[in-house]
Amino acid sequence: MTPMYRDEQDLNQDVRAACVRACNTCAEACNACADACLGEPEVADLVRCIRTNLDCADMCATAAEVLDRFRGDHPELVRAVLDACAVVSAVCADETRLNADRYAHCKAAVDACERCAAACAAMLREPVLL
Amino acid sequence: MTPMYRDEQDLNQDVRAACVRACNTCAEACNACADACLGEPEVADLVRCIRTNLDCADMCATAAEVLDRFRGDHPELVRAVLDACAVVSAVCADETRLNADRYAHCKAAVDACERCAAACAAMLREPVLL
Amino acid sequence: MTPMYRDEQDLNQDVRAACVRACNTCAEACNACADACLGEPEVADLVRCIRTNLDCADMCATAAEVLDRFRGDHPELVRAVLDACAVVSAVCADETRLNADRYAHCKAAVDACERCAAACAAMLREPVLL
Amino acid sequence: MTPMYRDEQDLNQDVRAACVRACNTCAEACNACADACLGEPEVADLVRCIRTNLDCADMCATAAEVLDRFRGDHPELVRAVLDACAVVSAVCADETRLNADRYAHCKAAVDACERCAAACAAMLREPVLL
Numbered sequence: 001m002t003p004m005y006r007d008e009q010d011l012n013q014d015v016r017a018a019c020v021r022a023c024n025t026c027a028e029a030c031n032a033c034a035d036a037c038l039g040e041p042e043v044a045d046l047v048r049c050i051r052t053n054l055d056c057a058d059m060c061a062t063a064a065e066v067l068d069r070f071r072g073d074h075p076e077l078v079r080a081v082l083d084a085c086a087v088v089s090a091v092c093a094d095e096t097r098l099n100a101d102r103y104a105h106c107k108a109a110v111d112a113c114e115r116c117a118a119a120c121a122a123m124l125r126e127p128v129l130l
Numbered sequence: 131m132t133p134m135y136r137d138e139q140d141l142n143q144d145v146r147a148a149c150v151r152a153c154n155t156c157a158e159a160c161n162a163c164a165d166a167c168l169g170e171p172e173v174a175d176l177v178r179c180i181r182t183n184l185d186c187a188d189m190c191a192t193a194a195e196v197l198d199r200f201r202g203d204h205p206e207l208v209r210a211v212l213d214a215c216a217v218v219s220a221v222c223a224d225e226t227r228l229n230a231d232r233y234a235h236c237k238a239a240v241d242a243c244e245r246c247a248a249a250c251a252a253m254l255r256e257p258v259l260l
Numbered sequence: 261m262t263p264m265y266r267d268e269q270d271l272n273q274d275v276r277a278a279c280v281r282a283c284n285t286c287a288e289a290c291n292a293c294a295d296a297c298l299g300e301p302e303v304a305d306l307v308r309c310i311r312t313n314l315d316c317a318d319m320c321a322t323a324a325e326v327l328d329r330f331r332g333d334h335p336e337l338v339r340a341v342l343d344a345c346a347v348v349s350a351v352c353a354d355e356t357r358l359n360a361d362r363y364a365h366c367k368a369a370v371d372a373c374e375r376c377a378a379a380c381a382a383m384l385r386e387p388v389l390l
Numbered sequence: 391m392t393p394m395y396r397d398e399q400d401l402n403q404d405v406r407a408a409c410v411r412a413c414n415t416c417a418e419a420c421n422a423c424a425d426a427c428l429g430e431p432e433v434a435d436l437v438r439c440i441r442t443n444l445d446c447a448d449m450c451a452t453a454a455e456v457l458d459r460f461r462g463d464h465p466e467l468v469r470a471v472l473d474a475c476a477v478v479s480a481v482c483a484d485e486t487r488l489n490a491d492r493y494a495h496c497k498a499a500v501d502a503c504e505r506c507a508a509a510c511a512a513m514l515r516e517p518v519l520l
Contacts, residue, residue, distance in 0.1 A: 028284070031328060032328060035328060038437050039437070043433055048203050051199050051203070051428065055195075055199060055207060058196065059192055059211060061192075062192045065184070065185075066188065068291060068292060069184060074225070076217060077217060077221045080217035087206060087207060161455060168307050168311065173307060174303050174304055177299070180298060195421060198422060315464075318452040321448075322449055325445075326449070329444060331441070333438050334445075336481060337445060337477060340474040341445070343474065347470035348467050348470060351466060351467045352467075
């Protein structure tokens with residue numbers, strides 16, 4: 001029994017590529033924000049931000065890899081991963097926004113998280129994932 | 131503004147530790163299964179198994195790290211990650227079960243995936259995550 | 261005892277940023293090549309390529325994160341990681357080159373691996389790492 | 391051209407398995423130490439420890455995966471990765487030892503790092519890697 005790949009007509013490859021990119025960019029911005037927070041004198045006030053950044057970076061990296069591997073099999077698996085990524089990046093956007101006035105790295109994380117959440121939502125509207 | 135950590139009375143630490151362990155064990159079993167599948171003469175029949183294994187390994191590793199970092203903040207983030215991990219490991223259990231009669235590494239992955247899905251479900255019943 | 265950060269005059273930030281980018285790009289190209297190989301009818305001939313891709317993707321992702329976190333402490337740690345990344349990406353370039361005539365994804369991996377190896381070599385010539 | 395796997399008579403599988411386990415255990419101990427440091431009131435004094443922990447966790451996870459996938463091909467790749475892992479875990483042992491009197495999580499990291507460095511050194515003495 002060789003694997004069967006669904007026709008990909010139900011999946012706009014541009015939407016997929018944009019989502020992979022948004023997830024990878026978010027992972028990098030969150031890792032960078034976590035590390036920059038570690039270097040701030042007020043690091044003790046930024047612990048929750050750091051932890052949320054690390055969670056978001058891990059989740060986004062996983063989502064990017066899963067989405068990159070997606071060939072039409074197990075759409076429910078991909079949907080679950082993207083649902084989680086959308087929630088995690090929205091929570092991380094809210095958390096990093098608390099510090100975005102003071103730190104450019106937090107502001108950058110907010111932007112990347114918001115774009116990631118939006119890209120996951122767009123991907124979840126693709127017919128193949130409904 | 132220092133971070134506030136919720137009292138952890140709503141979180142059974144044994145349940146948490148068991149879930150972290152089950153996720154890490156599942157990640158290792160799935161990575162091992164993917165690699166063993168690559169070494170089988172019938173690798174062309176195992177491509178979907180390999181891809182699902184890799185997805186599951188990534189998701190489980192992320193879930194283990196997120197759960198390890200959990201201190202009571204953002205329970206909705208943790209819930210989303212565990213929901214995804216439960217779905218992914220259940221799908222991977224079904225996928226690897228298709229080959230479990232022929233390959234011991236697939237059988238080992240089935241077992242690890244089922245235990246991981248059950249551990250995530252148990253963790254999701256902890257009051258702190260409801 | 262608060263951590264002491266060395267003056268970064270011995271580290272050209274452009275060289276560092278280029279190396280981080282080359283490592284991340286290589287990780288993505290190698291993961292993509294591994295997955296595309298899995299989808300080829302001749303997957304059985306591509307197993308060594310897939311394994312080397314996965315090794316290289318892991319090593320490059322680690323190198324990118326380590327280099328991103330580098331603030332002047334423990335240069336011997338960073339040097340060891342970059343040495344390894346340079347070797348791994350050079351080996352992966354050689355491996356993927358074997359299939360580069362047939363598969364565009366292997367050719368893309370060759371290019372990304374070569375650029376990554378060169379970027380690591382350039383970074384290793386920075387005074388802070390000598 | 392199907393891949394050729396060397397006879398593994400030059401590789402003691404117990405040594406390999408012990409090394410994979412030591413790397414995975416070290417990654418978990420270092421991630422746990424980094425996170426516990428984030429929760430300490432003196433987090434500002436532990437920033438270098440946290441960063442080194444994160445570097446070590448990434449490197450050890452990569453080494454474990456590379457070693458798990460090793461089938462005799464490209465021993466120079468595996469040697470480079472294990473060399474790096476041995477250096478990184480030794481540096482991390484030294485760094486975490488600075489705080490080992492005060493924090494049990496740092497002491498646990500010291501032990502895991504030392505065992506990991508020793509396991510990598512033992513693996514590097516296997517004939518297949520010379």
